[in-house]
Amino acid sequence: MTTNSRGVAIRPALPSDHDVIWSILEPVYRAGETYCIPRDISRDEALADWFVEPFTAFVAEIDGEILGISHVGRNRPGPASHVANASFATAPAARGRGIARALVEHAKDWARGQGFRAMQFNFVVSSNADAVHLWQKAGFAIVGRLPAAFDHPTHGYVDALVMFQDLTKGEQG
Template sequence: MTTDSRGVAIRPALASDEEAIWAILQPVYRAGETYCIPQDITREEALADWFAAPFTAFVAEVDGQVLGISHVGRNRPGPAAHVANASFATAPAARGRGVARALVDHAKDWARQQGFRAMQFNFVVSTNQDAVHLWQKAGFEIVGRLPAAFDHPIHGYVDALVMFQDLTRGEQE
């Protein structure tokens, strides 16, 4: 377990965390505004996806309460296996408390420790401005734009962004 200066503790997720993880995922998935997941996905399907290989799931706790989740792992196999991918979600009570930033920092550190050389977010919905801003503050660059790739339930077809960070850069500077 790692704890940052804001008091956010991040540890590997356990089967006993499934209810807390679902409580965070369910409203995000039902809203259909940020993930390429069917809005009617079942609890069992969502948890199976969140814990599926090649990803490792984590929870972020503040004062023992799970307020955020992530899963981090290989983006693609074979010659691209050195590039990690990650997904994040936070509880509404976590907004503005540094939980999402702690999760992305942890994901990058964990990926480096596992030997990954870069991290890529394949499909960041452009209207998710809070996430785009946070990922940019964390060092990710927008390296691609997929026009009208996401059918947003409110805004219609919106762009998706590909965001990337070279995880070896900080080691060389």
């Protein structure tokens, strides 16, 4: 377990965390605004997807309360297996408390420790301005734009961004 200066502790997720993880994922998935996941995905399907190999799932806690989740792993196999990928979600009541920032920093550190040389976010919905801003503050650059690639339930077709960071160049955010 790692704990940052704001008291956010991050540890590997356990099967006993599934109910809380689902309570964080469900509203995000049902809203359909940020993930390429069917809005009607079942709990079991969502958890299976979150814990699928080659990803490792983590939870972020403050005072023992799980407030955010991540999963980190290989983006693609073979010659691209040195590039990590990650996904994040924060409990709605915990937004603005540094949970997502702690999770992204942990993901980068964990990926470096596993020998990954870079991290890429394949599909960041451009209308998710808070995430785009946070990932940029954490050192990720927008390296690609997929025009009208995401059908947002409110905004209609919006762009998706590909964001990337070289993890071999030390801290960038």
